[in-house]
Amino acid sequence: MKALPQFEAKWQKAWEKARIFEADRDEKRKKFFVTFPYSYANGPLHVGHAFTAARVDAFARFKRMQGFNVLFPWAWHWTGQTIAGASERIKAGDPDFIKALREIDRVPATELHKFIDPEYMAQYYTRENRTTVNAAGFSIDWRREFNTTTPAFSQFVEWQYRELHSKGYVTKGTHPVVWCPHCRSPTGDHDRQEGEGVSPEEYVLMKFRYNDHYLPAATFRPETIFGVTNIWMNPDAEYVEAEVDGEKWVLSKAAADKLSEQKHDIEVTSSFQGSKLIGKEATTPLTDKNVPILPARFVDAHSASGIVYSVPAHAPFDWLALKDLQKDTESQTKYGIPKNVLEKIQPISIIRTEGFDEYPAAEAIAQVGAKDQCDPKAEKATKLVYKKEFHKGVLKENCGKYAGKTVQEIKSILIKDLVDTNDAETMYDLPEPVVCRCLNPCIVKVLEEQWFLKYSDEAWKNKAKEALSNAAVYPESATQWFLATIDWLQDWPCARRSGLGTPLPWDMEWIIETLSDSTIYMAFYTINKHIKEQKISSERLTVDVFNWIFYNKGDRDEIAETSGISKAVLREMQDEFTYWYPVDMRNSAKELIPNHLTFFLFHHAALFPRIHWPKIIGANGMLMKEKKKMSKSKGNFVTFRSALEQYGADATRCALLLSAEGMDDPDWSNDGARDAMSKLESFYNLSQTISEGKFTEETSGQLEAWLVSVLQHRINRVTDSLEKLKTRTALENAFFAIWNDFRWYMRRKGRSQNRVQKEALGIWTRLLAPFAPHLCEEVWRNLGNDGFISLADWPKSDTGKVDPVAEEGETLVKSILEDSLSIIQATKTKPKEIYLYGAVDWKWDVFLEGLRLSLTIEEPSQKDLMKQLIQLMERQKGEITKGAVRFTSNVINEIIRIPKDRREWLLRVGKVDECVILEKAKRFLERELASKISIRNEGEADVYDPKNRAKFAKPHRPGIYHE
RNA sequence: GCGGGGGUUUCCGAGACUGGUCAAAGGAGCAAGGCUUAGGACCUUGUCGCGUAGGCGUUCGUGGGUUCAAGUCCCACCCCCCGCACCA
Incomplete structure (x- = not known):
């Protein structure tokens, strides 16, 4: 059992020694450039990486055997926040995190403390993972390896960004983000302790007037200003007076803090309890009405401005709060609100909506059964009203110039109008609390002067679509997703203030973010071999150098002079780029479709001419572990390394690739891996029997013709599937289907062996080699071949070797076997003798003539064929029987x-001489069916046929009688 | 909510674009038999129901429809998975 993994190391060494995966430019050979998106160096590779990479490697090996000069390089992603963040957590002594590193990643204690240096950590995992990749037997050209903070690579990224900038694809903009004041950086979903999926929402602050102050009441529904009856404030919360951009405002303390992060100048001048303003009056914007300020518990001072206005007709909370207050005499006296003020307040209906009457708020409250303003059901009622009114609501006559319009159509116009007349302002806030991993609460910050990739640009989108249609996408169903992503993408912030990476060349404060520095890096592989071999220092890699290499722009002599890179090396780099580019195949997990892979298309479309756009893009599912999502926190995380140690490379690869294809999610299970391992072992044992066997037969018969013939179909199937990255189908056919062919052959053949079988094994092994390369090298060697199977010729099917007669002959034998077994099963009796009756000649004539006719007529119908066939028979025989x-x-x-x-x-x-074929297979059938067999043709003299079975004989379907 | 992908026989999955060879490939599991000192090895058979003749009946999320013929085409509905951005 352990024999297989043992020779894996042996072959890996042999490959390395012979340097067979080091691919150099060779103009005489067609190239093929395959890539795998480099993995992030913050942890060990896991079986999910293994799955995707195994697909890429199988494809690379397949193409190599087809005779292409294949380049499969590898690199490491160091850019970004994550590695730095991980180091932070170690520094802070995060016990869970350290435990995971010790137990899952198996980091030795002697190494762990060094991880407080992010660079060391990245180095550690790079080293670790490189070993894993080699142990998997991937066919990598390591001379081109790099990581994304390598100075030479940074130079390349700088060149890329200067180019994008000058072409207008990078712009400056302002944008709200979820922000951690402590970390001083945006807090992405995965950086959050709490509040996953929460994003900033834009409120409208309606500027009510109170004395010489503005009282900004927050709302999502500014159109309801026409139905306002009062203002709500929380009497117990802290409010402040502040100078906001030169105006005097009253707002919650929390809101003042928030606004100061949103491009506003704020100075707080005094602070007081909300109760101070209760009972006072404010004036509405737009309509200049005086309305009272009233107390309400549902008002959250930590949400937006901490002040809201009340529209009881259309807002369930307002309706409930009003009812609550009208009943609450205690509060009325406490805050000195005269009864008549409350009595005067009448809901004002301003929106007409199909399905609602005068007061939608009241109806919705009744519908959900909300009791008061603190009832969680009030939220449900609010959503109900909002949704219906937004989509179907029409503003009534009391809405000024907006009357008669739908809410949907005037909403954004109204906001613009209000802001223009200084009746409103906008403000961002989070609908739910968000807490950073550092345990500090987050706020919304409006980042100014950020750098964006302008993915919103229509012309660029169209180019990206062209690049997409220029490529083959496998599976095809992924195309839709790409198209949707291209349409949906907005401007992408491409730089951050912290983390590892390359600074923006024209604004060094910013570091190019991880998804943005990894879009065309495959081009860097093509030249990095020379940069490393020639030890070219990064300063020499100037913009001019890259321009010359990638665009053939500028004068080589001059560039050689200024850069100090020799003319010959420049030439060699340019040649190598133009030789290897474009990327022929890039494959990743489907989760990268809406980001990396689409960015990859955008950037290639922006920076390179069509001939350098990618040719094939592949996507695959996300790996599951025993049907569940794999994650370190769930404790079901399987590293690539541990899988290799347990099952060996070939079994790991095969188990993964057999598990799924297309965008279906593959599943990793111990059973599956163990099963693959024992299957491979069986294959090895079988191959030993065949390759060590003595060949008593040199000449080949029908059975050999059959084996060779069906093998042609298998070759086609495996080849076609691999071309389309259908790795599962390919492996299934290369493994199980051919195995079944061999089974049948051996079953039919008995003990004797034939040279043809050994040749067939050679083909079989080569078809399997992209998936289980180590084992196949071993078998290939045992078969007496000298070179590596990794470099052997991929089998080509030969239509000349397809033998329909031989194939149908075996089909006949199989069907006799099956039918007889079925009869035995149905009758529950064992026959002493089986009589087989081949169809009489005239039946064959009718059958073949029917086939011929059916192929000459466009849409053969029952009637036409019948007529013609009967006529034919009449001509031949003169008369025809009813039968x-x-x-x-x-x-x-x-x-x-x-x-x-x-x-x-x-x-x-054509006509199959069934008697002859069955006669040859007679001993086989007798053995299998444990019965005497006797074979005759229907219509011959003296045929033993006591139950009249012979007349049931049809072409390809002899009659059967069991006795 | 928006966008993308799916629901097939015990399980995983092929088949669906191009309707008929489909009770539906292949693998797994399970059962029986063989081979074996033994086997998580290998070989054979069976695995929707019925059946003393190779057959018949009922199935491919649900309900309709088109057709001589539907797992495959059309319509409606139900359910599941994934993505939704300052980040890998």
């Missing part, structure tokens, strides 16, 4: 159902 007519009618019925290519095939096969 013949019935037979003809049945045969035609069957023929019509047979697909066209099968009909062609059967016509090519």
Whole structure:
């Protein structure tokens, strides 16, 4: 059992020694450039990486065997926040995190403390993972390896960004983000302790007037200003007076803090309890009405401005709060609100909506059964009203110039109008609390002067779509997702203030973010071999150098002079780039479709001419562990390394690739891996028997012709599937289907062996080599071959070797076997003797003529064929029996159902001499069925046929009688 | 909510674009038999129901429809998974 993994190391060494995966430019050979998105160096590779990479490697090996000069390079992603963040957590002594590193990543204690240096950590995992990649037997050219903070690579990224900038693809902008004041950086979803999926929302602050102050009441529904009856404030919360951009405002303390992060000048001048303003009056913007300020508990001072206005007709909370207050005499006296003020307040209906009457708020409250303003059901009622009114609501006559319009159509116009007249302002806030991993609460910050990749640009989008249609996408169903992503993408902030990476060349405060520095880096592989071999220092890699290499722009002599890179090396780099580019195949997990892979298209479209756009893009599912998502926190995380140690490289690769294809999620299970391992071992044992066997037969018969023939189909199937990255189908056919062919052959053949079988094993092994390369090298060697199977010729199918007669012959034997077994099963008796009856000649004539006719007529119908066949028989025989007519009618019925290519095939096969074939297979059938067999043709003299079975004989379907 | 992908026989999955060879490939599991000192090895058979003749009946999320014929085409509905951005 352990024999297989043992020779894995042996072959890996042999490959390395012979340097067979080091790919150099060779103009005489066609190249093929495959890539795998480099992994992030903050942890060990896991079996999910293994799955995707195994697909890429299988494809690379397949193409290499097809004779292409294949380049499969590898690199490491160091850019970004994550590695730095991980170091932070170690520094802080995060116990869970350290435990995971010790137990899952198996980091030795002696190394762990060094991880407080992020660079060391990245180095550690790079080293670790490189070992894993080699142990997997991936066919990598390591001379081109790099990581994304390598100075030479940074130079390359700088060149890329200067180029994008000058072409207008990078712009400056302002944007709200979820922000951690402590970390002083945006807090992405995965950086959050709490509040996943929460993003900033834009409120409108309606500027009510109170004395010489503004009282900004927050709302999502500014159109409801026409129905305002009062203002709500929380009497117990802290409010402040502040100078906001030169105006005097009253707002919650929390809001003042928030606004100061949103491009506003704020100075707080005094602070007081909300109760101070209760009972006072404020004036509405737009409509200049005086409304009272009233107390309400549902008002959250930590949300937006901490002040809201009340529209009881359309807002369930307002309706409930009003009812609550009208009943609450205690509060009325406490805050000195005269009864008549409350009595005067009448809901004002301003929106007409199908399905609602005068007061939608009240209706919704009744519908959900909300009791008061603190009832959680009030939220439900609010959503109900909002949604309906937004989509179907029309503003009534009391809405000024907006009357008669739908809410949906005037909403944004109204906001713009209000802001223009200084009746409103906008403000961002979070609908739910967000807490950073550092345990500090987050706020919304409006980042100014950020750098964006302008993915919103229509022209760029169109170019990206062109690049997409220029490439083959596998599986095809992923195309839709790409198109949707291209349409959906907005401007992408491409730089951050912290983390590892390359600074923006024209604004060094900013570091290019991880997804943005990894879009065209495959081009860097093509030249990095020379940069490393020639030890070219990064300063020499100037913009001019890259321009010359990638665009052939500028004067080589001059560039050689200024950069100090020799003319010859420059030439060599340019040649190598133009030789290897474009990327022929890039494959990743589907989660990268909406980001990395689409960015990859955008940037290639922006920076390179069409001839350098990618040719094939592949996507695959996300790996599951025993049907569940794999994660370190769930404790079901399987590292690539541990899988290799347990099952070996070949079994790991095969188990993964057999598990899924297309965008279906593959599943990793111990059973699956163990199973793959024992299957491979069986294959090895079988191969030993065959390759060590003595060949008593040199000449080949029908059975050998059959084996060779079906193998041609297998070759086609495996080849076609691999071309389309259908790795599962390919492996299934290369492994199970051919195995079944061999089983049948050996079962039919008995003990004797044939040279053809050994040749067939050679083909089989080569078809399997991209998936289980180590084992196949071993088998290949045992078969007496000298070179590496990794470099052997991929089998080509030969239509000349397809033998329909041989194939149908075996089909006949199989069907006799199956039918007889079925009869035995149904009758529950064991026959002493089996009689087989081949169809009489005239039946064959009718059958073949029927086939021929069906192929000459466009859409063969029962009637036409019948007529013609009967005429034919009349001409030949003069008269026809009733039985013949019935037979003809049945045969035609069957023929019509047979697909066209099968009909062609059967016509090519022609008349099968079933007696001869079955006679040859007689001993086999007798052995299998444990019965004497006797074979005759229908219509011959003296045929033993006591139950009249012979007349049931049809072409390809002899009659059977069990006695 | 928006966008993308799916629901097939015990399980995983092929088939669906191009309707008939489909009770539906292949693998796994399970059962029986063989081979074996033994086997998580290998070989054979069976694995929707019925059946003393190779057959018949009922199935491919649900409900309709088109057709001589539907897992495959059309319509409606139900359910599941994934993505939704300052970040890998």
